[in-house]
Amino acid sequence: MSNPPHFERHFSGGETVRDVVIGMSDGLTVPFALAAGLTGAIAASRLVLTAGLAEIAAGSIAMGLGGYLAARSDADHYAAEQKREEEEIVEKPHAERAEVAAIFRHYGLTDAQIAPILENFEKNEESWVDFMMRFELGLERPDPSRSRRAALTIGGAYAVGGIVPLAPYFFIADARAALPWSALCAVAALFAFGWAKGKATSGRPLRSALHTTLVGAIAAAAAYGLARLVS
Amino acid sequence: MSNPPHFERHFSGGETVRDVVIGMSDGLTVPFALAAGLTGAIAASRLVLTAGLAEIAAGSIAMGLGGYLAARSDADHYAAEQKREEEEIVEKPHAERAEVAAIFRHYGLTDAQIAPILENFEKNEESWVDFMMRFELGLERPDPSRSRRAALTIGGAYAVGGIVPLAPYFFIADARAALPWSALCAVAALFAFGWAKGKATSGRPLRSALHTTLVGAIAAAAAYGLARLVS
Numbered sequence: 001m002s003n004p005p006h007f008e009r010h011f012s013g014g015e016t017v018r019d020v021v022i023g024m025s026d027g028l029t030v031p032f033a034l035a036a037g038l039t040g041a042i043a044a045s046r047l048v049l050t051a052g053l054a055e056i057a058a059g060s061i062a063m064g065l066g067g068y069l070a071a072r073s074d075a076d077h078y079a080a081e082q083k084r085e086e087e088e089i090v091e092k093p094h095a096e097r098a099e100v101a102a103i104f105r106h107y108g109l110t111d112a113q114i115a116p117i118l119e120n121f122e123k124n125e126e127s128w129v130d131f132m133m134r135f136e137l138g139l140e141r142p143d144p145s146r147s148r149r150a151a152l153t154i155g156g157a158y159a160v161g162g163i164v165p166l167a168p169y170f171f172i173a174d175a176r177a178a179l180p181w182s183a184l185c186a187v188a189a190l191f192a193f194g195w196a197k198g199k200a201t202s203g204r205p206l207r208s209a210l211h212t213t214l215v216g217a218i219a220a221a222a223a224y225g226l227a228r229l230v231s
Numbered sequence: 232m233s234n235p236p237h238f239e240r241h242f243s244g245g246e247t248v249r250d251v252v253i254g255m256s257d258g259l260t261v262p263f264a265l266a267a268g269l270t271g272a273i274a275a276s277r278l279v280l281t282a283g284l285a286e287i288a289a290g291s292i293a294m295g296l297g298g299y300l301a302a303r304s305d306a307d308h309y310a311a312e313q314k315r316e317e318e319e320i321v322e323k324p325h326a327e328r329a330e331v332a333a334i335f336r337h338y339g340l341t342d343a344q345i346a347p348i349l350e351n352f353e354k355n356e357e358s359w360v361d362f363m364m365r366f367e368l369g370l371e372r373p374d375p376s377r378s379r380r381a382a383l384t385i386g387g388a389y390a391v392g393g394i395v396p397l398a399p400y401f402f403i404a405d406a407r408a409a410l411p412w413s414a415l416c417a418v419a420a421l422f423a424f425g426w427a428k429g430k431a432t433s434g435r436p437l438r439s440a441l442h443t444t445l446v447g448a449i450a451a452a453a454a455y456g457l458a459r460l461v462s
Contacts, residue, residue: 037281201308212300
């Protein structure tokens with residue numbers, strides 16, 4: 001039987017856009033905030049850069065593999081729930097019929113209108129399971145190639161986002177002199193990313209740009225304050 | 232009108248568990264991996280600790296605020312889509328009727344069975360919008376207090392997870408001597424967290440524990456390798 005039609009989404013660039021957003025939001029924020037924080041405690045750009053790059057490696061792998069495992073676990077979850085629904089329809093058909101009826105009754109159908117729908121499902125159990133997966137559990141059949149793509153997109157976006165605000169530390173040996181340039185790169189990149197994200201998802205680019213930039217600034221300020229405090 | 236019944240989820244501890252998992256997965260992995268990476272390049276625990284704490288501050292705020300904004304944007308998205316469905320039902324009722332019919336036809340209902348459903352929706356537009364939100368778009372009405380809770384849970388879990396593997400650097404001045412203890416704390420915490428996560432979600436605790444521990448180890452090894460390379 002064919003897949004059910006995908007849930008339509010009015011504003012969306014699909015899962016890849018979502019994965020880029022997940023990876024880049026943190027990638028643009030955390031390594032920059034870490035580098036800014038360390039600049040409060042360490043004078044040599046080389047050490048700040050070492051920490052920043054180690055963070056990018058750790059963060060992109062942790063987030064990328066995390067995305068891979070989450071997608072795999074979604075797929076396992078779907079398969080397990082499907083098996084369970086298949087069993088329930090055979091073992092507890094009365095309970096499952098009552099669940100279908102409750103769904104339609106909620107939307108105002110009378111029992112007389114619901115009866116032929118139930119009859120129809122009893123004749124086609126595959127259709128019934130399919131219906132329960134989506135209408136009772138709200139689950140969509142996962143795309144089998146999703147997990148690998150999610151890992152690469154999230155991890156790659158984190159790394160790309162993380163490199164941008166670290167670049168000035170490559171070129172300026174004194175970390176304190178590099179920090180303003182790093183902050184400038186970070187703010188510009190956060191603003192542009194927030195704008196693009198807002199365009200793609202909510203249709204409110206300015207608000208999204210300001211939000212994203214603010215999160216980066218608050219995280220960097222907190223990291224800076226904490227690093228000064230303990231050093 | 233009452234909210235539609237929530238999508239039932241067979242295995243679930245709800246949104247709070249999900250938020251703890253989001254925050255703690257990265258919190259247990261990234262600060263540890265960063266500290267391990269820096270230990271390849273820096274001998275003083277104090278500096279490693281400074282970097283680790285700055286990372287925890289940056290990471291927990293970036294992820295917490297990110298979770299806050301994501302929840303807020305889900306709520307905005309829901310409201311915008313609802314408005315759009317309300318307009319479409321008034322302005323393009325034929326197209327919307329065709330969409331409802333297509334959904335039910337997919338599950339094997341005949342046009343004669345679909346007709347009373349359509350009639351019923353025409354008499355109750357609120358119910359119709361509700362149905363479209365959930366079954367055409369796959370959206371659930373968001374909980375208005377979710378955004379603040381998401382921020383605190385994700386950020387807090389990140390910080391708690393991050394502190395555990397850093398603890399040995401508090402007590403052992405030589406970073407190279409602290410690293411094995413930090414790794415031990417990290418592996419034990421990752422394993423326990425993965426086990427609990429597996430119990431709560433997939434019902435396969437051992438697999439989840441091994442996955443989670445492996446992600447942490449790979450991220451730490453990559454951060455270590457990169458830090459040695461550039462220092």
